[in-house]
Amino acid sequence: MACLRLYILLIGLIAFSSLSAQVQEELTPLALKQTTIITEPATLKKGFLRLGAAFSFSAIDKFFDDNAEKRFLPENVWARSSLYILALQYGLSDRLQALVTIPFRGEFVSQSFTLEIPSSNTMTVTSWELSGSGLGDMEFGFSYQLVPENFARRAVLFSSFLTLPTGRKDPTDIVDETNYTLPIGNGEVIWEFELLWRRVNYPYFYSFAVSYDFKFGGNKVFDVGEDPLPFQSGSLLTLNGAYNFHLNDWLAVQNDMFYFSFGQDELNGQTNDEQRWSVQYVPRLSIQAKRLRINQSVGFVLLGRNVSADPTYTAIVQYIF
């Protein structure tokens, strides 16, 4: 009798599992393309193409000093940076997704000062603006489901991204120190590795990720009119935790916390022993309208040392084919 009960229970469990599996399988390609930032598969399904355009804006106004205190930049420098990104994601298989990003960057810096020479009773105001725009550093990469997404909607992803120095790394059109075109690129190859664990428990989503950026250095001009110098930026360790949830069927809130730890930069053989790290909170709002997705976020730097303390606004529009 006990065996029969166990048998019925097992049959029931198997039937229920297959029912869940059928529900999973019953999602049509169209329905899969309309999934939200929370319900979407860990990587794009085979043959799916997602096209995205992003706009990001930040300005330099405050910074965290060497004592990790937030301070306003004292000098009257106004600098802003705009980034437009075209991103393509393609599902090579149900577990492997490729990514290409093509950034266009715009930089602007303005400054002025008053020069007083009491002995000659003169006072002059000098102001200048510098700007630059163009193709930034392109990125290529892939994400692979190391542990494929199961019925409990858990998955482990391994990603790798290679950033190539396709952007202009040196100042150009130099007339003098206050009249030239700003560089756009970083001038070095960056290779990033990321491991991410994620779980969907509708309407909630959790993820943890760790990534490491290796930076390979290069040569570029640091002072206008001077020769290029060898440099290597410090590697970057990133820890990320996310807690996301649906407000309704088409609107989701994402909450990302980041910890960034920057390695020591090297310039012309000399190491900068400045410690740099930051903690950022990035709330996002994601709207899913059929295959169209609109994301907005503001990145707030909560804590840090020797880093900018200004928020970054980002808007992303994506469409899946």
Add this chain to the structure above:
Amino acid sequence: MGIRLGTIALMAILMTGISFSGHTQVNGDSLLANERTIDRPLNVHQGQLRMTMEYDLMVNSTQFDDRGNSLDLSEQGLTNIGHALLLEVNYGFFEFLQASVRLRHLQEGQRERSTTIIAPPGDPINITQVTERAGWSDLDLSLGFKVPFYTQQYDFVFTLGHSLPTSAHEPGEPGHTIENQAGFQTITYRFRERTGSGVRSWLLGLQGKIRGDRLAFSANANYRVYAGEGTSIAWSGRLNQGDITYTHRPYAFQLGEEMGLQLVVEYQVFSFFTLFSGYASERVSEGWSGVTGRRVLVPSQQLSTVHLGAEVLATPRLWINQQVSIPLSGQNRLVPLTFSTRILYNLFPFQ
């Protein structure tokens, strides 16, 4: 006669009470679920508690002078970023009466143009100055009376409020750093202003809204007058044996009256999505300040902006609103380009 009048008044109050209690028997969530943005009354409903949080990112890049000419601060590296957080709580005691509490936090730093002084035989001196404005505003308390009691196509709200000077307004002690590097002596002054006014004020407001099937128009006029003179302190620094010591002295001031007008048109695109646009004008009349030791006129200020935004009803209780405000004209004011995100959460706590 007196008894008859009293009886009538009592009956009227009781009937009103019955009427109100009858209305609140409607479940609050279903009331909100069936209310589009343009249908929403100007006051919250009876028993409704609304909590609003707004974050404003302000790019202070334009300054208008006393003739209304605009100066682009970004050309001279003087633009700065401001952050404001607004917190507001509204509660509906009745359909026609709401109470509101409002606070605002501001943080911004205004830089002055750096000055380099060359006076041999000493090293050149580079002087920079940043004025930080940070802190909470005063606490605004107000009551809003609405007619008609139950909103149909139009409603009007008369607001009466009082602002308590709960926040610090006296500037903090200035600070400075003196650094010697690369043959330059760099002195950086930091002034710390507070955002409390230090004076009680009275608020008056009048709002009206008329709505159609998909369109609604609203107007909002408000007026704030300060109850009297305020006192504050002015800091001054003196160079003493290579260091700067600061002393302060009291002074009196009078803040000007503030007037504002807002005109808004809303278009209900879907039941959960609304686009809106509007015009806003603010004016602060002349005041005076004794900060220099004499009473000096503080000139009037004026600002006109247009705004464009959208509101999404994420759930019946949760609404998200975003807008951008663009300055049109002004006088004697630093003017921000403002990006606002507002989250409104509603509940009926006693149902």
